[in-house]
Amino acid sequence: MPQLSRSDWYDLARDTNWAFRYVDEEEVFPEALSGTSRVPAEAWLKWDEPYKVTYREYVHNQVTKDTTTYSLKNAVSRSKLFDQLDPGWKSVIVAHYGAISMPEYLASIGEARMGRFGRSAAWRNTATFGTLDEIRHGQIQTFFPYGLLDKEPRGDWALKAFHTNNWIILAVRYLFDDMFVANDALSIALQLTFTLETGFTNLQFLGMAADAIDVGDLEFGSLISSIQTDEARHAQQGEPTIKVLIDNGEKEWGQFLIDHMFWRSWRIFALLTGLSMDYYTPLESRRMSFKEFIEDWVVKQFADQFRDYGLEFPWYWDEFINELTWYHHAIHLGVWNYRPTVWWNPDAGVSEAERLWLEEKYPGWNRHFGRHWDVITENVRKGDIAATLPETLPITCKPVPAADRAGRGRARRRTHRRHAAEPRAQRPQVRLLLRALQVDLHPAAGPLRRTPVADRPGALGRDQPAGPGHGVGVLRALGRGAGAGRRQLRMGRQQRDEGLNRWRCYR
Amino acid sequence: MALLPLSAQFEGDVLELLIPVDDEDTVEAVGAAIAHHVVGRRVAAQDVPIRLRHNGRVLDPQERIGAAGVAPLDHVEAFYA
Numbered sequence: 001m002p003q004l005s006r007s008d009w010y011d012l013a014r015d016t017n018w019a020f021r022y023v024d025e026e027e028v029f030p031e032a033l034s035g036t037s038r039v040p041a042e043a044w045l046k047w048d049e050p051y052k053v054t055y056r057e058y059v060h061n062q063v064t065k066d067t068t069t070y071s072l073k074n075a076v077s078r079s080k081l082f083d084q085l086d087p088g089w090k091s092v093i094v095a096h097y098g099a100i101s102m103p104e105y106l107a108s109i110g111e112a113r114m115g116r117f118g119r120s121a122a123w124r125n126t127a128t129f130g131t132l133d134e135i136r137h138g139q140i141q142t143f144f145p146y147g148l149l150d151k152e153p154r155g156d157w158a159l160k161a162f163h164t165n166n167w168i169i170l171a172v173r174y175l176f177d178d179m180f181v182a183n184d185a186l187s188i189a190l191q192l193t194f195t196l197e198t199g200f201t202n203l204q205f206l207g208m209a210a211d212a213i214d215v216g217d218l219e220f221g222s223l224i225s226s227i228q229t230d231e232a233r234h235a236q237q238g239e240p241t242i243k244v245l246i247d248n249g250e251k252e253w254g255q256f257l258i259d260h261m262f263w264r265s266w267r268i269f270a271l272l273t274g275l276s277m278d279y280y281t282p283l284e285s286r287r288m289s290f291k292e293f294i295e296d297w298v299v300k301q302f303a304d305q306f307r308d309y310g311l312e313f314p315w316y317w318d319e320f321i322n323e324l325t326w327y328h329h330a331i332h333l334g335v336w337n338y339r340p341t342v343w344w345n346p347d348a349g350v351s352e353a354e355r356l357w358l359e360e361k362y363p364g365w366n367r368h369f370g371r372h373w374d375v376i377t378e379n380v381r382k383g384d385i386a387a388t389l390p391e392t393l394p395i396t397c398k399p400v401p402a403a404d405r406a407g408r409g410r411a412r413r414r415t416h417r418r419h420a421a422e423p424r425a426q427r428p429q430v431r432l433l434l435r436a437l438q439v440d441l442h443p444a445a446g447p448l449r450r451t452p453v454a455d456r457p458g459a460l461g462r463d464q465p466a467g468p469g470h471g472v473g474v475l476r477a478l479g480r481g482a483g484a485g486r487r488q489l490r491m492g493r494q495q496r497d498e499g500l501n502r503w504r505c506y507r
Numbered sequence: 508m509a510l511l512p513l514s515a516q517f518e519g520d521v522l523e524l525l526i527p528v529d530d531e532d533t534v535e536a537v538g539a540a541i542a543h544h545v546v547g548r549r550v551a552a553q554d555v556p557i558r559l560r561h562n563g564r565v566l567d568p569q570e571r572i573g574a575a576g577v578a579p580l581d582h583v584e585a586f587y588a
Contacts, residue, residue: 330521330522333521333522333549334521334522337522337548337549369521371550371551372520372521372549372550374551375547375548375549375550375551376548376549379547379548387547387548388548390544391543391544392524392525392526392527392544393524393525394522394523394524394525395514395522395523395524395525
């Protein structure tokens, strides 16, 4: 059999852009699923992926990755390496597995949508590999934490988390359902692969792999590396897609899709990665602060990339830059206070040395956030753990906590002023909370109890043991039943519907 | 006598909280209810009175919260006077 080089046959083999005889274009590529009708069908033929791979090469690469990674896991599982990891790092991976494993599988739905409804054969070909990638990522990131169950019982949150109505999961699911699952192929290309993967997670996975090796977590480092190399390949779908849009006068639509999802990705990214980098990762293993990471990898490189295409900074860019210095610090205080409601063991990460590091990386940290930790630390030293635990619910916004810069409240007050101009009944936060409160706080449901949630051992530093009792929901502690979770889910669906309606209006 | 859930923040704190009160409670009692979740927990205690601000207006401590024009889920701010 003659051995042809790939370039001799690649374009011909992948070209399945057939002329339809028995159906029309709209039937094959319904707008709701494809989203590509803004551009003429023939214009999509110019879609060309910069990194090409054949199925034979793909399978060879993936087998090699799996063999290496699973072999390493087998070897490590017979050692005491995991036991010796810093508790803060264990928080990083437990949080990661719960929040990311299932979305990886959900991303395979998004990739499959592009694999079927992408308007170009080259795009569909690339997305098919992406589908296989994401199925692998979902499986491997569930298999690995399940292998840790005898040492880390909360590894089962990798599968369980997205089947709960945990408030962090609501926030993550709300984002990823909109981005991966309830989205059209065009928007997925720009929002999942271009904005989230190219902008945030691909770079994050590079950093996490390096950090994992640095702290001695060879298993997680190998896992993340094997995933990141897939991401780097299938994330390239965004670039040719935005190029086709711009070349055909649809730059504004591309800009809107990116602006929309960049902001939402940032908020979740700050919650998951900001806390991991600046508080959970052992001090000696921190290579850079979260702010430095975002400035170097997102602000400079990603922003340069999309500006190369003639796109502008998102209209809220100044607010985003402003938030780099405070948002995740406020979130960290909130998550730590509400720690019985999350599935990982939030490491306070505010020892004397860590506070010095935080002040160096974030000048003014002690003035804005250290003073809160002073009060908390005093309560812990007095043994008053109950004073470090919540007795009421935080206000959340879609549904990330409405955090504030240590009481300055500039962003929140701006939002409040904006909503204040609307009739009260139409303010989104009020509308959603009222719906919940009609049930939750109706006098017939009984008064809120002020009994503190169950005390938990170890409040500060790295001495918090992992135990199966961790993660008792504050809703239950406050006397609510499972119905509160179902109501939260309904609220999430309502928010999603509102988002889709706004999106449709724009179109 | 009716439940009045409020969206509240204590000046200097980082979190916005859900604070359920009664519309017959005094403004002073509402300030204390907000402080219960914040002062000595994340914000250091001070031996000074706590006041309440609503839509930019500082409320009379002895006024009934329901009569002060504060509606369900309105945002209120408690602060050290």
